[in-house]
Amino acid sequence: MNTFIIYISPAGTTREIAHTIEKTCQALGHTVRSFDLGNKIKVSEVAQCIKETMGEICVFIGSPVYACHAVPPIMEMISQLPERSGSYSVPFVTYGVVTSGIALYEMANMLNGKGYHVIGAAKILAVHSLMWQLKNPLGAGHPDEIDKKMIGDLVKKVDEKCNVKTVRGLSLSQLNYQPEALRSAMEQITLDVAREMLPSRQINQERCTKCGICADTCPVEAITCDPYPMFGKKCFLCYTCMRLCPENAIEADFSQVEGFLREKTKEFTEQPPSGIFL
Ligand SMILES: Cc1cc2nc3c(=O)[nH]c(=O)nc-3n(C[C@H](O)[C@H](O)[C@H](O)COP(=O)(O)O)c2cc1C
Incomplete structure (x- = not known):
């Protein structure tokens, strides 16, 4: 199996998850290529590399959740993936306790639309990257060993799925896990709305x-x-x-941010915090 791992990780937690995926894939004998989009790699170069790869491929694609969505470079990457049949995908996100929003659902929807059959997904709890100045940030200590074991298990299950002839895709409704009222509100939240609210x-x-x-x-x-x-x-x-x-x-001036985010966690109370979807 040719495996691509594509991610962006300004504060490093999505990268930690991507590394766990990479190690597990290597142990399973996959040919792995990893791309950190925050490391001066162009989306078009990654797309070209995928285009030139023969045979079955599986793309793991990871984003932090910002204001309920995947970040723009990741959505841009998905939109530029070359269309090809016989390809699978596994979106994954990290989020800072508040909510994983509708990021996985939106990523999966777009991946399926591009012909990258979504066969697994994961949301992983992480330290909140807007709280780096605090002693006790939301999500402190995450992703932890349990989160990473969860990701390792996801990779092994995805590998098993790819080894059987008829691969069962994920139903998009599995990723549409936010309550209806919250989901509609999340659709209205954009990075530009967040820009107005953040310092x-x-x-x-x-x-x-x-x-x-x-x-x-x-x-x-x-x-x-x-x-x-x-x-x-x-x-x-x-x-x-x-x-x-x-x-x-x-x-x-980050003085208002902590109170705002802690208050927000009460509004969402997402359970389970970390989870895999198969
Ligand atoms: C601008 C901004 C918006 C964020 N929005 C959310 C959010 O909607 N929900 C959440 O739980 N965490 C949110 N976070 C926290 C990140 O999703 C979380 O810390 C993530 O793990 C960061 O990934 P990284 O370490 O790979 O950069 C936000 C962080 C930033 C900087």
Whole structure:
């Protein structure tokens, strides 16, 4: 089996899950190619690589959940996958306790539409990446060993499925697990709505040394330094620039964020927190 693992992971937890998938696939004898879209790899290059691969393929595709959805680079990747028959897919998401939203459902819908038969999926609890400055963030300690075992089991089951002649796909209704009223509300939430609610960033020009680390580490190359950093349209609010700035020169007022997110967890109370779908 030719296995592709494609993901983006500004704060590293989706990458941890992708690595577990990679190790398990390798142990099962798959030929594995991994692509971190936050690492200056173009969607078109990944699409071309898939196009040139002969035989059956399985694409594991992973995103953090941002404002109830998969992040834009992942949806862009799915939309650019070359159409091909005999291909399978397994969407997976990490989320920071609040809600996994409708990310898996939307990813699976689009993957099926592209002919990538969805045969498994996973949502995995993770530390909330907007809470990196806090001692006790939501989801602290996740993904843990149990989450990772769950992912390993998913990969083994997916492998078994691919080895039988008639592969049973996942019913999309399995991924449509949010209560109706919440789902309709989630459809209205967009990253632009979140942008209005999340703290805006300012550059402290006295601290900024114009080192360019923010631009280099931005997963979507949305920052230009002229000479101070400016955030372009592709910015999807991962705050990697702020987290990694060695001078703390990118400032934003996060004082309201913790209370807001903890309050939100009461609204959603998603169970089970981590889960696989087969
Ligand atoms: C802008 C933004 C929006 C987020 N929205 C959600 C959300 O809707 N639900 C949730 O549970 N976590 C949310 N999170 C937390 C991330 O989904 C979670 O921390 C994820 O594991 C991060 O993945 P990464 O470590 O691969 O970057 C959000 C984080 C950011 C930065």
